[in-house]
Amino acid sequence: MLKVFYATSLLLSALCFSATAQAHYGERDDVQVFINEMVAKHQYDRNQLGYWMEMVTPQTGILETIAKPAEGKSWKEYRPIFITNERIQQGVAFWKINKDVLQRAEKQFGVPAEVIVAIIGVETFYGKRSGNYLVLDALTTLGFDYAPRATFFRKELEEYLLMVREEKIDPREMRGSYAGAMGMPQFIPSSFRNFAIDFDGDGKRDLWNNTADVVGSVANYFKVNGWKTGEPVISRASVTENVSGLVSTQIKPNKLVAEFRQQGVIPIYAFSEKAQAVLLHFEGIEGAEYWLGLDNFYVITRYNRSPLYALAVFQLSQALFAEYNTVQ
Numbered sequence: 001m002l003k004v005f006y007a008t009s010l011l012l013s014a015l016c017f018s019a020t021a022q023a024h025y026g027e028r029d030d031v032q033v034f035i036n037e038m039v040a041k042h043q044y045d046r047n048q049l050g051y052w053m054e055m056v057t058p059q060t061g062i063l064e065t066i067a068k069p070a071e072g073k074s075w076k077e078y079r080p081i082f083i084t085n086e087r088i089q090q091g092v093a094f095w096k097i098n099k100d101v102l103q104r105a106e107k108q109f110g111v112p113a114e115v116i117v118a119i120i121g122v123e124t125f126y127g128k129r130s131g132n133y134l135v136l137d138a139l140t141t142l143g144f145d146y147a148p149r150a151t152f153f154r155k156e157l158e159e160y161l162l163m164v165r166e167e168k169i170d171p172r173e174m175r176g177s178y179a180g181a182m183g184m185p186q187f188i189p190s191s192f193r194n195f196a197i198d199f200d201g202d203g204k205r206d207l208w209n210n211t212a213d214v215v216g217s218v219a220n221y222f223k224v225n226g227w228k229t230g231e232p233v234i235s236r237a238s239v240t241e242n243v244s245g246l247v248s249t250q251i252k253p254n255k256l257v258a259e260f261r262q263q264g265v266i267p268i269y270a271f272s273e274k275a276q277a278v279l280l281h282f283e284g285i286e287g288a289e290y291w292l293g294l295d296n297f298y299v300i301t302r303y304n305r306s307p308l309y310a311l312a313v314f315q316l317s318q319a320l321f322a323e324y325n326t327v328q
Contacts, residue, residue, distance in 0.1 A: 025140055026054035034143075034154065042162060049161070052136065052171060059133060059141040062178045066146065071306040075282035075289065082122050082312040083319065091117050091320045094126045101199070101212045109219035110229030114324070116218050118317035119303065120184055127184040130208070131177035135160060139180040139189075156180055159189035166193070167205065174208075183207030184214045187221075195221040225302040226295065232271060233314050234297040237279070237290045240264035247281045251301045251310075253294060254278055260292060267292045280307050 025031045031053050038044040070078060095102060095117050102113040117126075124130040136157075143154035160180065164171040176182035180189065185207055187196060196205040199216025206213050241264040248254060253276035257267065265279055277292040291311065300310035 024054050025056045025144065026050050030144055038158065038161060044161065055172060056140045057137050059137050062138055062141050063146055065178045071308050075308060076285040078308045079312060083315055087121050087125065087316065088319045088323050090126055091121045092324050095320065095324050098211050098215060101215050105215045105219040109223040111219040111222045111227050114317040114321040116215055117320055118313045119218050120214065121316055122313050123186040124184050130184055131181065132175055133178055134172065135174045135176045135180050135182060136171045138176065138178055156189050159193055163189045163193050185218050191221065195224060221303065222299055225299050227299045228295055231296055232269060232294055234291050234293040235267040235269040235271060237268065237292045238266045239290050243279065243290065246279045248278045251278060251305065251307055252298050257292065265290065265292065282311065
């Protein structure tokens, strides 16, 4: 059903796109409504917005890409994308170069250095793959021509326009992913406005070129979203019976570890029996894998809601930690 939904959504979006792409975005009625809202809500300059919308280039390839997210893969397909020797070695090198700022972020926010490095590694290979789409083009295309999530992306376009005004940035110059995520940590505009920080005191929040700001912003994101310093993240679990009924479709922890243990789910690592957990199932290379995720695992999913993503970040962080301490 999911594949059918994506295929149908893509077809509808493509039809809509072909019908409207002949006109510049600035000439479209729905864009004019958006401009009117920006003027009324945020006192934005109407002529400036109209000019920018006229300059937007529709991105047809984005509509195809967004219909095929990597998170649609199984764990055995997803894991090899991110847990590689090259990504581990490059992460250790990044850690060494930025050791001091990572230590400062860990001390101030309580988020382990290896988790911060892993996020940057999964998102952009430590800044090497941060995306080459103009953010204004991407968000406008998705906000007005991708029906399944138009409301979300139109809101992010609003946030982006507010962000560039606040940061005194030319909106036609910033580049990012096909979904409008920006810089080394791939913050969407609302995340930038809410969580990005100036961690080196130079008066700017630069997530494209300033590693200190990147590290501090990722750590701040985790802290604000509830990261619990010194507490575990997730553990592989053994099961003594059929526990399929205990597997949650939600990511948020919903039951005590003690309750899971009573029902035949035993975490490999020692967890507090009073900790809240969620049972997750992944299809690994050797078959079914069961994992008990705690609150900190849930916090990772605030960065990206996919459990696959969060598990990849966790496993990369563990590999980084082991390798970094081996080579010291």
